[in-house]
Amino acid sequence: EYLEIEKLKNKFTKSLLGNRENLDFSEFIKYPNYNIKENLVKKQVSSSNIRGLNVVSVDGSSVVKKFMNVDFSFLKAIAVNYYFYKNHSSKINYFPDVTGFNNYMVQASYINREENAVETKISMDMTFMEIKLLNELIEKNNSIDLIIIDGSIVIMPINLIFSKDLEISKKYDKLLKEYQKLYSNCIEKGIILIGSIKDTRTSALTHLIRNSIQMLKPSTTKLTDFIKINYRQIVDYFSDLDLFNRVLKKSERSCIFNCKKELDKIRDTGIKKEIPYYFPFSFYAFYLKTTLHDTPCRIEFFMDEKHSLKDASEKADLISSILLSISSLNEYYGLPIPQIEAHRRAVFKPAEVNLLFNNLSRTLNSYGVSLLEKRRARRPF
Numbered sequence: 001e002y003l004e005i006e007k008l009k010n011k012f013t014k015s016l017l018g019n020r021e022n023l024d025f026s027e028f029i030k031y032p033n034y035n036i037k038e039n040l041v042k043k044q045v046s047s048s049n050i051r052g053l054n055v056v057s058v059d060g061s062s063v064v065k066k067f068m069n070v071d072f073s074f075l076k077a078i079a080v081n082y083y084f085y086k087n088h089s090s091k092i093n094y095f096p097d098v099t100g101f102n103n104y105m106v107q108a109s110y111i112n113r114e115e116n117a118v119e120t121k122i123s124m125d126m127t128f129m130e131i132k133l134l135n136e137l138i139e140k141n142n143s144i145d146l147i148i149i150d151g152s153i154v155i156m157p158i159n160l161i162f163s164k165d166l167e168i169s170k171k172y173d174k175l176l177k178e179y180q181k182l183y184s185n186c187i188e189k190g191i192i193l194i195g196s197i198k199d200t201r202t203s204a205l206t207h208l209i210r211n212s213i214q215m216l217k218p219s220t221t222k223l224t225d226f227i228k229i230n231y232r233q234i235v236d237y238f239s240d241l242d243l244f245n246r247v248l249k250k251s252e253r254s255c256i257f258n259c260k261k262e263l264d265k266i267r268d269t270g271i272k273k274e275i276p277y278y279f280p281f282s283f284y285a286f287y288l289k290t291t292l293h294d295t296p297c298r299i300e301f302f303m304d305e306k307h308s309l310k311d312a313s314e315k316a317d318l319i320s321s322i323l324l325s326i327s328s329l330n331e332y333y334g335l336p337i338p339q340i341e342a343h344r345r346a347v348f349k350p351a352e353v354n355l356l357f358n359n360l361s362r363t364l365n366s367y368g369v370s371l372l373e374k375r376r377a378r379r380p381f
Contacts, residue, residue: 005237012234013246015225016041016209022223025212029309036208037284037309038255042244045253045288047328048321055082055326056137057148057338059346060130062122063353068372073122074356076104077129078345079137081144082338087325092341095137100346103133106356117165124171127155131178138185146192146322148339153195153300154260154283155179183281187304194319195300196339199241202298205257205287206243210235240287244296248289251324256316259285259300280305284312288320290327291334299323 016023020041028034060077078100081093096102107125109118134147155175186193210232218226244254260283282303287296301319303312327336361371 008229008234009237009242009246011229012231012238013243015229015231017247019223019225023212023216028212028215035258036205036212036255037257038313040255041209042248042252042254045251045317045320045324047251047324048318050084050087050322050325053084053145053322054141054143055084055146055148055322055336055338056080056134056141056144057082057150057336057342058130058134059150059339059342060126061346061348062126063348064118064122065353065357066373070371071109071118072357072360073107073109073125074104074348074353075107075122075126075129076100076346076348077126077133078103078342079133080338080342080345081137081141082326082341084326088329094345095133095140098345099352101352103129104356105129106360113165117168121168121171124168124175128171128175128178131175131182135178135181135185138182138189138191142189144189144191146194146319147186148336148342149193149195150339150343151195151197152260153193153302154279180279183279183302192315192319192322193302194323195298196323196336197298197300198335200298201239201241203235203239204259205240205254205285206235206238208257209243240298241295244287244289248287248296250289250292250328252289253299253316253320254287254296256284256286256312259283282307282312284316286316286320288323289334290324291331293332294334297323297327297334 023041024039025034025036026039029037029039056079058077058079060075062073062075065072065074079095081095082090083093084090094100105125107122109121113121130149134149138144155172182193185191213223213226213231216223218224218231220227248254282305283300284303285298285300288299289296299316299319301315303315323336326338327334329337333340364371
């Protein structure tokens with residue numbers, strides 16, 4: 001069955017590439033609800049000279065220790081700053097320090113919440129640390145050109161289940177304000193802010209392409225390759241990464257498309273009046289293949305709402321040209337070097353966790369409090 005599906009996928013990919021010139025989206029792009037914003041499937045991009053460029057990337061990590069009556073979470077975030085004084089030579093600084101040990105947080109969860117509520121709270125706290133760290137760095141450094149966030153550049157709508165949790169709702173509102181501050185800082189100081197997403201299972205762009213093919217009405221006289229195959233069903237087998245790993249060659253990007261349309265759902269969380277203030281921006285994404293043997297990365301960026309589509313397209317080209325220069329040193333791993341370094345520094349090492357936990361345990365023991373691990377963590381076999 002898997003082999004048959006692969007054959008179907010290859011047929012669709014061949015049809016898509018063979019009909020690129022005939023896939024004319026121009027009549028649809030003018031409509032606000034049509035989310036593909038370039039009249040192309042893919043395009044070639046070239047790497048740029050990055051000499052003198054200042055690139056910042058941020059990442060964070062968390063570890064949770066669970067006990068019978070309390071959960072402790074350890075969180076930290078680190079930003080790395082690459083100044084490229086030559087195309088392949090750079091000076092690296094770390095903020096607040098090389099290990100992030102001066103920017104960690106220990107939290108306790110005393111309320112007996114559902115597991116997913118605890119995870120949501122930790123995730124929000126982790127993201128807040130990262131975004132706040134970026135805002136602090138921007139205030140200290142006036143020469144940043146590009147910021148890379150490991151993941152999306154915009155917060156996802158809060159689950160309506162958690163919106164009734166007062167503590168989580170307050171954290172969410174605080175996080176939204178920190179994001180707004182980051183967007184404003186980037187606009188004010190001319191910083192390009194991007195999200196670089198390593199692995200994603202979304203099929204958003206793939207489905208947009210399917211809908212566009214359907215709107216172009218394949219027939220016996222045009223786009224006939226698509227009516228020879230059941231393209232509408234075949235597309236259901238693809239993720240965006242899967243399709244564009246087949247479609248894109250090295251140094252090519254996909255069309256840009258509107259993303260994060262679900263931001264409108266944030267208005268359902270009880271803070272409706274604040275949302276236009278938080279997000280007067282348009283968010284875009286595209287896929288970029290930086291190396292020969294790795295899958296494409298999903299890249300997100302934002303524009304002021306007053307921008308033109310030409311501006312958005314040119315910004316995607318600029319971002320691509322920079323990322324190609326800092327992501328193609330290893331043909332088997334195509335992430336930007338600053339993003340790789342930020343992740344490497346942010347990950348908690350076992351010795352760090354043990355040090356933090358042992359200090360915490362000693363402090364609690366001095367007050368006569370001992371921690372009992374859950375049964376699955378202390379079984380004798």
